[in-house]
Amino acid sequence: MSQKNIALSKTNFIICGIAIILIILGFLLMTGPSTTLENGFEPDIFSARRIKLAPIVVVAGFVLMIVGILYPSKEQKAEK
Numbered sequence: 001m002s003q004k005n006i007a008l009s010k011t012n013f014i015i016c017g018i019a020i021i022l023i024i025l026g027f028l029l030m031t032g033p034s035t036t037l038e039n040g041f042e043p044d045i046f047s048a049r050r051i052k053l054a055p056i057v058v059v060a061g062f063v064l065m066i067v068g069i070l071y072p073s074k075e076q077k078a079e080k
Contacts, residue, residue, distance in 0.1 A: 008069070015068030022061030029054035 008016075030050050033042050044050075 009073035011073065012068050012071055015071060016065055019061045019065035019068055022064060023058055026054050026056075026058030026061055029057060 032044055032047070032050060
């Protein structure tokens with residue numbers, strides 16, 4: 001039998017999955033009504049949700065993705 005050596009463990013994939021969900025959630029928080037010529041100016045484009053919260057959530061998702069990739073698996077800890 002051949003043994004498959006995968007670079008990432010199950011824990012890494014779970015962390016990366018949570019990171020992807022955070023990134024998608026952050027981009028969804030950025031959505032909303034846009035400013036059009038017919039409607040005039042839409043002040044909601046400067047809301048705290050779109051300017052502050054959403055970018056923080058997206059950056060947290062990207063940082064968590066890096067953590068998920070670099071997180072050592074139990075097999076790697078046992079080899080050392």
